[in-house]
Amino acid sequence: xxxxxxxxxxxxxxxxxxxxxxxxxxxxxxxxxxxxxxxxxxxxxxxxxxxxxxxxxxxxxxxxxxxxxxxxxxxxxxxxxxxxxxxxxxxxxxxxxxxxxxxxxxxxxxxxxxxxxxxxxxxxxxxxxxxxxxxxxxxxxxxxxxxxxxxxxxxxxxxxxxxxxxxxxxxxxxxxxxxxxxxxxxxxxxxxxxxxxxxxxxxxxxxxxxxxxxxxxxxxxxxxxxxxxxxxxxxxxxxxxxxxxxxxxxxxxxxxxxxxxxxxxxxxxxxxxxxxxxxxxxxxxxxxxxxxxxxxxxxxxxxxxxxxxxxxxxxxxxxxxxxxxxxxxxxxxxxxxxxxxxxxxxxxxxxxxxxxxxxxxxx
Amino acid sequence: xxxxxxxxxxxxxxxxxxxxxxxxxxxxxxxxxxxxxxxxxxxxxxxxxxxxxxxxxxxxxxxxxxxxxxxxxxxxxxxxxxxxxxxxxxxxxxxxxxxxxxxxxxxxxxxxxxxxxxxxxxxxxxxxxxxxxxxxxxxxxxxxxxxxxxxxxxxxxxxxxxxxxxxxxxxxxxxxxxxxxxxxxxxxxxxxxxxxxxxxxxxxxxxxxxxxxxxxxxxxxxxxxxxxxxxxxxxxxxxxxxxxxxxxxxxxxxxxxxxxxxxxxxxxxxxxxxxxxxxxxxxxxxxxxxxxxxxxxxxxxxxxxxxxxxxxxxxxxxxxxxxxxxxxxxxxxxxxxxxxxxxxxxxxxxxxxxxxxxxxxxx
Numbered sequence: 137x138x139x140x141x142x143x144x145x146x147x148x149x150x151x152x153x154x155x156x157x158x159x160x161x162x163x164x165x166x167x168x169x170x171x172x173x174x175x176x177x178x179x180x181x182x183x184x185x186x187x188x189x190x191x192x193x194x195x196x197x198x199x200x201x202x203x204x205x206x207x208x209x210x211x212x213x214x215x216x217x218x219x220x221x222x223x224x225x226x227x228x229x230x231x232x233x234x235x236x237x238x239x240x241x242x243x244x245x246x247x248x249x250x251x252x253x254x255x256x257x258x259x260x261x262x263x264x265x266x267x268x269x270x271x272x273x274x275x276x277x278x279x280x281x282x283x284x285x286x287x288x289x290x291x292x293x294x295x296x297x298x299x300x301x302x303x304x305x306x307x308x309x310x311x312x313x314x315x316x317x318x319x320x321x322x323x324x325x326x327x328x329x330x331x332x333x334x335x336x337x338x339x340x341x342x343x344x345x346x347x348x349x350x351x352x353x354x355x356x357x358x359x360x361x362x363x364x365x366x367x368x369x370x371x372x373x374x375x376x377x378x379x380x381x382x383x384x385x386x387x388x389x390x391x392x393x394x395x396x397x398x399x400x401x402x403x404x405x406x407x408x409x410x411x412x413x414x415x416x417x418x419x420x421x422x423x424x425x426x427x428x429x430x431x432x433x434x435x436x437x438x439x440x441x442x443x444x445x446x447x448x449x450x451x452x453x454x455x456x457x458x459x460x461x462x463x464x465x466x467x468x469x470x471x472x473x474x475x476x477x478x479x480x481x482x483x484x485x486x487x488x489x490x491x492x493x494x495x496x497x498x499x
Numbered sequence: 500x501x502x503x504x505x506x507x508x509x510x511x512x513x514x515x516x517x518x519x520x521x522x523x524x525x526x527x528x529x530x531x532x533x534x535x536x537x538x539x540x541x542x543x544x545x546x547x548x549x550x551x552x553x554x555x556x557x558x559x560x561x562x563x564x565x566x567x568x569x570x571x572x573x574x575x576x577x578x579x580x581x582x583x584x585x586x587x588x589x590x591x592x593x594x595x596x597x598x599x600x601x602x603x604x605x606x607x608x609x610x611x612x613x614x615x616x617x618x619x620x621x622x623x624x625x626x627x628x629x630x631x632x633x634x635x636x637x638x639x640x641x642x643x644x645x646x647x648x649x650x651x652x653x654x655x656x657x658x659x660x661x662x663x664x665x666x667x668x669x670x671x672x673x674x675x676x677x678x679x680x681x682x683x684x685x686x687x688x689x690x691x692x693x694x695x696x697x698x699x700x701x702x703x704x705x706x707x708x709x710x711x712x713x714x715x716x717x718x719x720x721x722x723x724x725x726x727x728x729x730x731x732x733x734x735x736x737x738x739x740x741x742x743x744x745x746x747x748x749x750x751x752x753x754x755x756x757x758x759x760x761x762x763x764x765x766x767x768x769x770x771x772x773x774x775x776x777x778x779x780x781x782x783x784x785x786x787x788x789x790x791x792x793x794x795x796x797x798x799x800x801x802x803x804x805x806x807x808x809x810x811x812x813x814x815x816x817x818x819x820x821x822x823x824x825x826x827x828x829x830x831x832x833x834x835x836x837x838x839x840x841x842x843x844x845x846x847x848x849x850x851x852x853x854x855x856x857x858x859x860x861x862x
Contacts, residue, residue, distance in 0.1 A: 137507075139506070139526070140503055140506045140507065140587050141838075142819070143500075143503045143526050144500075144760075144819060144820040144821065145821065146505065146807075146821035146822075146823050148525060148526070148823070161528075162511060162528065163502070163506050163511070163528055163529060165526060165527060165528045165530065166524065166525075196589065214673070247505055321586065397507075401815075401816050402815070412809070415808060416808060416811040416812035417808075417815065418574070418811070418816070418817075419815040419816045423786065440529070444509075444778075445778060445779060448778055448779040448781070449779035450766075452765070452779070452780065452781050452782040453764050453781070453782045455507070456507060456508065457507040458507065458508065458509035459509075460509050460511070470509070489740070
């Protein structure tokens with residue numbers, strides 16, 4: 137999707153990919169197959185690149201520092217990116233900035249978890265490995281200290297967080313360039329099913345204007361203070377008592393911004409590329425009153441072709457984005473965007489298409 | 500641009516390209532360098548393709564027939580495409596269909612031209628080689644039989660046409676699929692400078708609704724009767740006396756449809772791909788009240804980078820589409836799209852950006 141956005145800008149990519157089957161490797165012309173965890177591979181790859189960016193956060197921080205020491209611009213740089221890689225570092229930094237977060241503490245064992253709960257967070261407690269988790273992986277919700285053994289088995293640091301009593305999840309997406317220009321997309325509502333993003337509504341319905349502004353300002357502040365270059369997604373909880381708390385940070389185009397491909401004047405992918413190259417940023421405002429993104433998850437049938445035909449025929453306005461992935465149950469294999477003036481209609485069209493593609497709706 | 504439209508649909512291209520520098524060859528992952536005029540090259544290339552389509556009309560008709568005989572689907576097929584390749588065949592067929600065209604006749608020498616003028620067309624007469632012309636190349640406007648020697652020097656057939664007294668040029672863009680579904684984009688106004696398209700306004704301003712409908716119906720009829728599969732652009736003259744006459748046909752995504760990339764629900768490229776693969780077509784309706792496309796031509800300075808920065812900074816809503824071509828004076832190297840509610844503003848923004856990128860506007 138980043139390549140797609142780079143084509144009209146005249147920007148050409150060189151891609152480091154795990155396998156030739158990766159989505160990006162199927163469509164980019166200059167592909168190197170290699171392991172991003174290997175510094176020699178990264179150094180060979182980086183030679184001749186004007187700038188390096190990412191579509192995930194898993195490249196080891198120390199390798200990125202080595203590339204920078206070699207004189208290769210890395211955007212976002214490791215000093216920013218570490219806050220999206222390590223939840224412990226992120227929480228400590230946001231605390232220092234006065235950005236509201238759920239109660240949290242680095243814990244070493246179940247006894248620490250019990251103490252954390254007793255000091256005000258209460259059970260259930262959310263436990264997260266500080267590195268490597270996503271889409272519900274590396275996350276446990278435990279109702280007691282006795283249930284808290286699993287997260288500590290791998291011997292990696294664990295962050296305990298209070299389970300926030302939220303009414304919904306929001307996301308504030310911003311993009312910042314090296315010369316300090318920044319743009320904020322409208323705050324969206326993100327609905328999760330089983331720990332995986334299911335639906336995003338842009339803008340978030342019935343969101344108090346002052347709260348929306350506060351969320352945008354918070355994301356812009358984080359981007360500036362952490363020195364983010366490129367796209368920053370700030371996942372938020374909206375609490376029952378009207379506060380917003382930071383859940384997670386992502387420093388790359390993010391699922392909560394996929395709506396912008398068809399719903400905003402400039403998509404998150406185009407603005408990420410523009411920021412990474414220090415080009416002036418594009419207008420992030422929405423083009424429609426409502427845009428809805430629904431993720432397409434793999435279902436039981438590996439062949440989506442007839443469903444794909446059906447969805448196109450049923451809704452000629454539907455925007456389908458398939459990733460070229462093999463279909464496996466629960467795997468994100470694409471998303472659909474719908475937009476229009478009537479939110480109920482826009483939601484129904486997105487959910488129908490995503491459900492039909494997955495196979496949970498059959499008529 | 501076709502690859503860009505294919506990515507979200509999950510459609511992967513194999514490209515036959517003259518050189519690795521061609522625009523498409525810079526961005527598609529599977530590229531074969533070869534000569535489209537060589538049948539063996541075409542046959543080797545076509546092996547394993549599900550379907551063949553084009554971004555120009557110059558592949559020899561007889562080679563396409565050979566590919567079809569080999570069992571490779573060619574869309575549009577040679578029996579349709581010949582009408583976009585050979586202006587003599589096109590005029591004869593449109594006459595048979597009763598589609599209004601300028602007066603015309605195949606001519607063999609300057610004496611034929613004089614006779615054609617004397618029998619009603621009058622001078623000046625437009626002379627065109629029946630094959631291979633585009634953007635003003637292969638076209639002569641002659642004021643007398645004495646001026647008409649040049650077009651006959653190459654020994655190829657020449658078509659004489661009356662010089663139509665038109666108030667403006669229009670284009671009707673339609674897309675048709677093998678199963679017969681067809682969609683019509685709004686009729687646009689196309690402004691030429693020096694025989695090259697300069698600006699397209701979608702929809703054509705102040706166009707009588709009945710005339711617009713007639714133009715769309717005409718294009719749909721041509722697509723159906725000629726068996727076109729994919730995009731068909733019908734370039735039209737709107738005459739001073741309120742008629743519309745067919746100027747040219749193009750069977751591929753066309754410059755007069757580039758506005759649709761940012762201005763329509765479904766772009767001409769996405770619908771061309773959908774038609775060629777016999778997928779249901781997307782909604783061709785506009786997303787904005789006005790969309791303007793302005794071509795970016797090369798100017799005197801080969802480096803457009805600082806102009807490109809300026810244009811992005813001046814107008815964050817500007818949609819830039821660069822083709823990755825070396826800049827040469829007069830060469831189409833990209834286009835810009837603007838859209839909005841106020842046509843004067845939308846036109847000014849498009850012309851400013853295109854002029855600034857070319858170097859004819861410097862502030």
